[in-house]
Amino acid sequence: MTPYRIMFWQIEDVRIFYLLAGLATGLFLAGVAAHIWVWKKNAGSLEVPFSRDALKRTILDSFLGRRVLQGDIAAGLMHIFLFWGFLSLFIGTALLFIHDYLFSFLTGTVYLVYSLALEVGGLMFLAGILWAIIRRYIQRVPRLERRLEDALVPAWLLLAALSGFMLEGLRLASKHPQWGAWSFVGGWMGAPFSAATAEVLYPYLWWGHALLSLSFIAVLPFTKLFHIVGAPAGIYYQAFPKSTTLDVEEGAGEFDLSDSIFFDACMRCGRCVEVCPSTGAGEPFAPRDFVQAMRRGLWHEHFPLGDIRFLSRGEKSEVDDRFWYCTTCRACLEVCPVYGATFEAVIKKRVLAVEEGTQVPVLMNQTLEKVFKYDNPWESSKKKRGAWAEGLDLPDLTKKSTKADLCYFVGCTTSFDDTAQGIAMSFSKILQSAGVDFGILGKKEPCCGDIARRVGELGLFVEQMEKCLDLFDKYGITDVVTSSPHCFHTFQNEYPEASFRARHYTLFLRELITDGRLRFKEGEGATVTYHDPCYLGRYNRIFDEPREIIRSIPGLNLVEMTHHGADSLCCGGGGGRMWQDLDGEVKMSEVRIREAEATGAHILVTACPLCRIMLEDARKVAGLNETLRVMDLNELVLQALEEVR
Numbered sequence: 001m002t003p004y005r006i007m008f009w010q011i012e013d014v015r016i017f018y019l020l021a022g023l024a025t026g027l028f029l030a031g032v033a034a035h036i037w038v039w040k041k042n043a044g045s046l047e048v049p050f051s052r053d054a055l056k057r058t059i060l061d062s063f064l065g066r067r068v069l070q071g072d073i074a075a076g077l078m079h080i081f082l083f084w085g086f087l088s089l090f091i092g093t094a095l096l097f098i099h100d101y102l103f104s105f106l107t108g109t110v111y112l113v114y115s116l117a118l119e120v121g122g123l124m125f126l127a128g129i130l131w132a133i134i135r136r137y138i139q140r141v142p143r144l145e146r147r148l149e150d151a152l153v154p155a156w157l158l159l160a161a162l163s164g165f166m167l168e169g170l171r172l173a174s175k176h177p178q179w180g181a182w183s184f185v186g187g188w189m190g191a192p193f194s195a196a197t198a199e200v201l202y203p204y205l206w207w208g209h210a211l212l213s214l215s216f217i218a219v220l221p222f223t224k225l226f227h228i229v230g231a232p233a234g235i236y237y238q239a240f241p242k243s244t245t246l247d248v249e250e251g252a253g254e255f256d257l258s259d260s261i262f263f264d265a266c267m268r269c270g271r272c273v274e275v276c277p278s279t280g281a282g283e284p285f286a287p288r289d290f291v292q293a294m295r296r297g298l299w300h301e302h303f304p305l306g307d308i309r310f311l312s313r314g315e316k317s318e319v320d321d322r323f324w325y326c327t328t329c330r331a332c333l334e335v336c337p338v339y340g341a342t343f344e345a346v347i348k349k350r351v352l353a354v355e356e357g358t359q360v361p362v363l364m365n366q367t368l369e370k371v372f373k374y375d376n377p378w379e380s381s382k383k384k385r386g387a388w389a390e391g392l393d394l395p396d397l398t399k400k401s402t403k404a405d406l407c408y409f410v411g412c413t414t415s416f417d418d419t420a421q422g423i424a425m426s427f428s429k430i431l432q433s434a435g436v437d438f439g440i441l442g443k444k445e446p447c448c449g450d451i452a453r454r455v456g457e458l459g460l461f462v463e464q465m466e467k468c469l470d471l472f473d474k475y476g477i478t479d480v481v482t483s484s485p486h487c488f489h490t491f492q493n494e495y496p497e498a499s500f501r502a503r504h505y506t507l508f509l510r511e512l513i514t515d516g517r518l519r520f521k522e523g524e525g526a527t528v529t530y531h532d533p534c535y536l537g538r539y540n541r542i543f544d545e546p547r548e549i550i551r552s553i554p555g556l557n558l559v560e561m562t563h564h565g566a567d568s569l570c571c572g573g574g575g576g577r578m579w580q581d582l583d584g585e586v587k588m589s590e591v592r593i594r595e596a597e598a599t600g601a602h603i604l605v606t607a608c609p610l611c612r613i614m615l616e617d618a619r620k621v622a623g624l625n626e627t628l629r630v631m632d633l634n635e636l637v638l639q640a641l642e643e644v645r
Contacts, residue, residue, distance in 0.1 A: 006015075010202050013332055017210060024218040032229060043257035043303040054239035061337070062232045066556055068337045072271070076132040079264050085125025090165070092118045110487050115182040123185060126161045129154050143270030148225060149311040156216060163187025163209040170205060173198035180227050182564075201347045222308050230265030231338045237261055238339035248389040255298065255348060262293035262340040272342060274334035275568040278325045282585025285325035287342040294345060321359040323349050325582055328454055328532040328575035334566050350456030367579040368457050371464070373446045375446045377579055378416035388414075388421040392428055395439035397475050404439035407477045409491075411484040412447050413578075413609040419616055420609035423483050426634035427505055433641055435519040438481075446471060450486040453494060455576040465495055474501050483634075484597070485536035485608045486574070492540065504536060506546045509637060520640045522554040529559050529601040530532035530594065531615065532568035533608035544605050546633055551638045559590075559599045569595065589618035597628055607633045 012019070012310075040046050061067040065083065069076030095114065099106040106114055132155050136144045144150070169190025173181045176195070180187050190198060220226060237258055245303035273279050279286045296315065299307040307313050319643055326346040334343045351357045367377045369642035374382050386396075386451065388410075395402050414420045433439050449464030468491075472480070480502045482488045512518045527551060536542045543565050550558050563569045572588030596604040604619075606612055609632075618629045633638075 011206055012203075020210070020214050022630070024214040027218040028220060031219075031226070031308065034303060035221065035226065035230070036301045036557065039257055039260040041266075042260045042298055046257065048237055048257075049240065051239065052238050057239045058232050058236040061235050067339075069333055074131075074135070075269070078128050078135065081124045081128030081131065081350065083128075085121050085123070085128055088117060088121025089125060090136060091445065092121065104270065109149060112179055112182045115179070118595075119183055119185050122161060122165060122398060124146065126158075126165075126497070129158045133158070138526065141270075143274040145268060147312070149309075152311065153223060153225060156212065160209065160212040160216060163205060163212060166210050167202070167205050169193070169608045170198040172204065180429050188199045211302045212385070216496070219310075221521060222310055224267060224309070224312075227265055227267040230261060231267070234258075234261045234265035234338040234340070238341075254352070255345065259345050259348070262345075263291055263298060263340060265293050265338045266295070266340060267337070269337065271335040271337070272340075273590075275331040275335050275567075277327055277329060277331065277572060277591075278584070278587045281572070281588045281591060282571075283325045283582065289328075289348065290323060290349075291342055294349070321353075321361070323353075324359075324364070324580065325584075326572045326575055327534070327572060327577055327579075327588070329536040329570035331534075331570065334538060346575075347454065347456055351458060352456075354456045354458075363580050364455055364576060367576075368452065368455070368460060371447050371449075371452060372460055375464075375467070376412040376416060377447070377451050378412060382443055385410075385415045385445055387442060388424050388441065389428070389440060389442070392432075394428055396442040397439040397477065398441055398444045398471075402439060403476070404437050405479060406436060406438040407472075407480045408438050408440050409448070409480050409482045409487055410440060410445060411482060411487045411609065412451075413613070414483040415445070417609065419613050419614055420483075423609055423632045423634050425611065426632065427483060427637040430509070430512075430518070430638055430641065434495075434512050436512070436517075441471065441475075444471065446589055448487045448490045449574055450484075450490045453490065454574070467497070469498070472626075477505075481505055483609060485542075486491075486610070489535045489539050504540075504542065504607070506536070506542060506549065506633060509549050509633070510545045513549060518637070518641065520553045525555045525557065526603055527557045527559055527600045527601045528603040528605050529561050529562070531561070531564060531571070531596070531597050531604060531606040531611055533606060533611050534568070534570050534574055536607055537568055538566055548604065549633060549637065559601055561595045561599055563595065571606075571608075571611040571614040573614045578610055578613070587618060587621075589614040590622060593618040593622050593624065593628070595626060597622070601628070603629045603631055603636070605631055605633055605636055 005337060009342040027239055034044065041496060048612070057614070063083075065076050065080040068079045091172075092114065095106065109247075112272060135141050136146060140146075146212050165185050166280055168186030169188070171190070171191060171192045172183060172187050173190035183536045193201070220228065266288070268288055270288055272291075276285070276287050286589075292315075296307050326343055328343040328347065329360045330341075330343055332343060333339065336342075370380060371377050374380055376385065379385075395404055397404060397407055408424075410424050428440075446467040447464050448480060449461040449466055452458070452460040453496075471477075478500045480491060480500050482491065482502065482504055485504055488502055491498065509518070530546055530550060532538075532546075536546075547558060550556055561568075568589055569592045591630045596615075604615060612630065614634050619625065619628055619630050
């Protein structure tokens with residue numbers, strides 16, 4: 001006998017099924033349309049250009065799970081099992097419909113392969129569901145929430161998967177076809193039932209399975225499972241490069257289409273929470289909570305019925321002023337499966353807060369006033385800006401007839417903070433030793449505007465940008481090197497159409513070493529570890545250059561901390577936090593200094609003035625004065641040069 005399958009065996013009134021299927025499809029489409037409505041109302045437009053690269057990334061991340069596998073293989077495999085298991089069952093159902101109504105092809109060998117494929121797909125789906133339940137409720141993975149929705153959704157899917165296998169088992173128990181072995185899971189589940197019992201139970205279980213499956217389709221857009229639709233859309237849209245400069249105009253801080261899709265695509269997986277330095281320090285900020293609050297806020301603002309996720313309608317949408325705890329370290333974007341940049345949404349929220357004059361911390365307001373009045377966030381004076389250079393005989397490029405090939409842009413923190421001033425002095429001495437023709441801007445050097453940009457004071461940021469551009473143009477400055485990764489990032493990525501080249505000093509030092517202008521001899525052996533500054537590493541992908549410099553110094557042994565490179569921990573000084581009084585259960589810098597201590601290193605090296613200050617303070621608090629030294633990379637290089645002399 002030729003293998004085959006009857007689609008509606010033992011089911012009498014098929015019209016009811018199609019009526020329910022139509023209703024479920026209608027509710028699904030209505031839910032998707034509601035999301036699109038909110039996206040359009042919020043963003044004003046749904047225009048998304050076509051890109052093969054964006055489409056390719058969407059396919060790789062959505063269908064092959066490339067992104068979810070990064071950093072958490074177990075979670076990635078679970079996701080792949082769920083996705084491909086569900087997709088194979090969906091395709092199998094669609095093929096059965098085509099076979100029954102369009103043209104017959106599921107017979108003979110084709111049907112046997114079809115049956116086997118559905119068995120494997122169903123097992124994958126079932127394994128993924130069980131794995132998800134185990135991770136959340138037995139292993140109790142810390143980053144995973146355990147809300148009503150988190151229990152109801154997998155239970156729903158589990159019942160649908162088991163009832164599908166049982167339904168197949170009852171059919172096989174009743175019919176006993178010769179090809180039953182190809183449906184091995186169903187055959188095993190139906191084995192205890194007699195043919196008569198299976199035939200009686202089959203219609204009831206069929207309708208139960210149909211209701212479970214159709215209701216799942218109907219409510220999908222009304223739960224967190226809208227992620228199935230939203231995630232591919234978010235991944236595709238995020239593939240397009242976006243300007244890092246926020247336009248200074250009314251509405252500049254409002255969320256755009258990219259934000260709207262990301263908020264709805266968020267599955268609350270908690271990867272961002274796991275890597276967030278603020279959450280890890282026990283502070284009252286978590287990226288996931290912020291995203292969910294923003295999502296609910298958009299729905300309440302733009303949809304007549306409010307939030308359509310019925311299982312979480314009662315949750316609050318307020319985030320008060322906790323978004324000021326964000327360090328804008330970019331760690332959340334490194335791990336988000338849908339490329340969600342929560343820190344960028346935080347900055348937009350800060351823009352609105354600054355525009356409205358609400359929820360802005362007192363110290364932050366005072367700091368911004370200093371930047372406006374005195375061109376720096378530290379001192380109520382401009383005169384002290386070049387005091388660090390006294391006795392070094394450095395050319396001032398703002399003086400008449402003074403020219404140089406390179407402008408050393410010192411930066412506010414490096415100019416005014418006692419600890420950070422050592423960075424400027426060390427770098428200047430290195431440049432002098434290498435015979436570099438350079439100069440500084442002295443008292444006339446303005447703030448680059450980084451702090452204003454990070455905390456959402458866009459008007460002030462533009463003023464500072466214009467000051468810098470005007471000054472560079474006035475004195476013919478075309479090549480700039482900075483001490484701070486923040487200055488470097490601001491110049492490099494947030495000054496539109498800048499007419500000068502900007503480099504961080506690590507890039508310049510590596511060039512000097514490569515050109516043979518800096519030479520080191522064998523020194524005393526020391527074990528060092530390197531801390532990646534967020535704005536140098538994660539923002540600008542400068543990971544290798546500082547390490548190459550360290551390795552070029554003979555006698556040094558470089559060891560890595562547990563978190564390094566793109567996975568590095570934030571020192572806690574970024575995002576304007578250096579000028580705020582924000583604390584949690586423990587300081588981020590103290591967490592980092594303990595990680596450095598665990599390596600057994602004698603020296604902790606960094607390449608950012610903010611990191612230098614934060615880690616030095618943490619070293620003192622931790623009582624590591626005798627065992628661990630904190631140095632900037634400039635200081636380490638200068639020490640190696642002085643040992644030669």
